[in-house]
Amino acid sequence: MEYTEIMVRYGELSTKGKNRRTFIDRLCGNAKKALHDFPELNFHPKRDRLHIVLNGADSQAVMTRLGLVFGIQSFSPSIRLERDMDLVRKTAVQMMTEQFRPGLTFKVNTRRSDHNFEMDTNEINADLGDTLLTALPELVVQVHNPEVTLRVEVRLDGIYLSSETILGAGGLPVGTAGRGMLMLSGGIDSPVAGYLAMKRGVDLQMVHFFSPPYTSEKALAKAKELTAKIAPYAGSLQFIEVPFTKIQEEIKNKVPEGYLMTVQRRMMLRITDRIRAMRRGLAIFNGESLGQVASQTMESMVAINDVTTTPILRPVLSLDKNEIIKIAKDIDTFDLSVMPFEDCCTIFAPPALKTRPNLDRTRHYETLIDVDGLIEAAIAGIQVSEIKPGEHYLVQDQAEINSLL
Numbered sequence: 010m011e012y013t014e015i016m017v018r019y020g021e022l023s024t025k026g027k028n029r030r031t032f033i034d035r036l037c038g039n040a041k042k043a044l045h046d047f048p049e050l051n052f053h054p055k056r057d058r059l060h061i062v063l064n065g066a067d068s069q070a071v072m073t074r075l076g077l078v079f080g081i082q083s084f085s086p087s088i089r090l091e092r093d094m095d096l097v098r099k100t101a102v103q104m105m106t107e108q109f110r111p112g113l114t115f116k117v118n119t120r121r122s123d124h125n126f127e128m129d130t131n132e133i134n135a136d137l138g139d140t141l142l143t144a145l146p147e148l149v150v151q152v153h154n155p156e157v158t159l160r161v162e163v164r165l166d167g168i169y170l171s172s173e174t175i176l177g178a179g180g181l182p183v184g185t186a187g188r189g190m191l192m193l194s195g196g197i198d199s200p201v202a203g204y205l206a207m208k209r210g211v212d213l214q215m216v217h218f219f220s221p222p223y224t225s226e227k228a229l230a231k232a233k234e235l236t237a238k239i240a241p242y243a244g245s246l247q248f249i250e251v252p253f254t255k256i257q258e259e260i261k262n263k264v265p266e267g268y269l270m271t272v273q274r275r276m277m278l279r280i281t282d283r284i285r286a287m288r289r290g291l292a293i294f295n296g297e298s299l300g301q302v303a304s305q306t307m308e309s310m311v312a313i314n315d316v317t318t319t320p321i322l323r324p325v326l327s328l329d330k331n332e333i334i335k336i337a338k339d340i341d342t343f344d345l346s347v348m349p350f351e352d353c354c355t356i357f358a359p360p361a362l363k364t365r366p367n368l369d370r371t372r373h374y375e376t377l378i379d380v381d382g383l384i385e386a387a388i389a390g391i392q393v394s395e396i397k398p399g400e401h402y403l404v405q406d407q408a409e410i411n412s413l414l
């Protein structure tokens with residue numbers, strides 16, 4: 010079928026009252042970004058639908074991209090016809106023939122925005138129903154829950170036909186919930202946390218700490234490649250890399266082993282919070298899941314959160330590891346996340362770290378390092394890049410991976 014447009018149904022935003030216009034504009038902008046390399050498309054955002062006119066573009070390729078845009082409930086490829094019922098009948102038969110098998114249940118559902126059209130909705134439903142049954146007698150009409158609904162929309166500029174409804178990504182348009190910083194490691198959890206935050210409309214920027222030479226260029230490249238994997242949901246993503254070597258060395262030299270992790274995390278959080286303020290973000294996101302590892306007990310969160318009043322949001326907090334892995338596989342970050350490159354935290358992780366660090370002691374041990382000076386130096390060394398969907402940073406051959414395993 011040579012489709013002429015994709016009709017996009019908005020998700021939750023239809024309930025958002027007076028913010029509706031902002032939501033629609035943002036969704037339309039995000040869809041344009043996701044489809045930037047299809048210059049022939051025209052976008053027409055309306056109150057209850059977004060119409061994307063294809064002008065010859067491949068409908069399948071366009072729909073694949075649209076499937077990643079948050080804020081879309083569903084979409085349907087449709088075809089615009091002249092307002093000529095003979096043509097509509099002929100095309101309806103073609104459309105149903107493509108999906109036909111004996112016993113297929115269907116109904117015709119007509120909407121009219123032009124109430125002056127010569128036939129009303131019931132007449133059109135009955136007319137097309139008869140036409141289809143005559144052409145394909147083994148079709149079965151079913152009003153409730155048919156397998157195929159042939160949708161007909163009578164508008165001033167033509168009659169639109171569609172018969173497929175494809176589920177969208179759901180959620181809210183990225184950018185409608187404010188800006189946040191994601192603390193992105195190379196692990197499984199934080200990319201999933203980032204995906205979930207974007208699904209709720211957050212305009213997310215990545216903050217990644219790395220510690221050369223203890224961590225290799227490959228570990229940094231892996232974090233960037235993970236960013237490229239989740240970038241399609243946002244159009245593109247800012248990646249902020251923070252040099253962390255000096256801080257880790259200082260902590261390792263001065264702080265007792267049991268408190269290394271807690272003090273490291275406090276420094277990471279302080280720096281992320283500074284970056285957040287500089288970039289006018291509202292919250293910080295991370296990939297912590299309650300009780301999953303030693304640094305993710307509630308006591309540990311108390312000791313780490315102590316350095317800021319900024320909300321720390323944890324999208325995967327109550328998910329089990331298996332549930333997180335399932336999402337990581339769905340969004341295709343899992344295989345990359347499990348690649349065995351050293352992370353800056355694991356490298357300095359002592360064999361026995363405190364799972365229930367004491368807040369007063371944590372504060373005390375921290376006085377042993379030059380907190381402000383170290384933060385200033387790290388901030389001075391940050392580098393920012395923009396990462397686009399599908400970009401590659403990690404070039405590796407299988408033999409090398411095998412040697413690391």
Ligand SMILES: Nc1ncnc2c1ncn2[C@@H]1O[C@H](COP(=O)(O)OP(=O)(O)OP(=O)(O)O)[C@@H](O)[C@H]1O
Nearest residue numbers: 192193194196197198199216217218295296297304
């Ligand atoms: N190098 C890093 N740069 C930025 N954030 C980090 C880094 N390391 C850890 N984090 C943040 O701290 C969180 C907890 O990290 P930790 O290593 O304890 O847990 P994890 O379960 O392995 O998480 P992940 O799978 O995301 O690495 C991470 O989810 C991430 O948000």
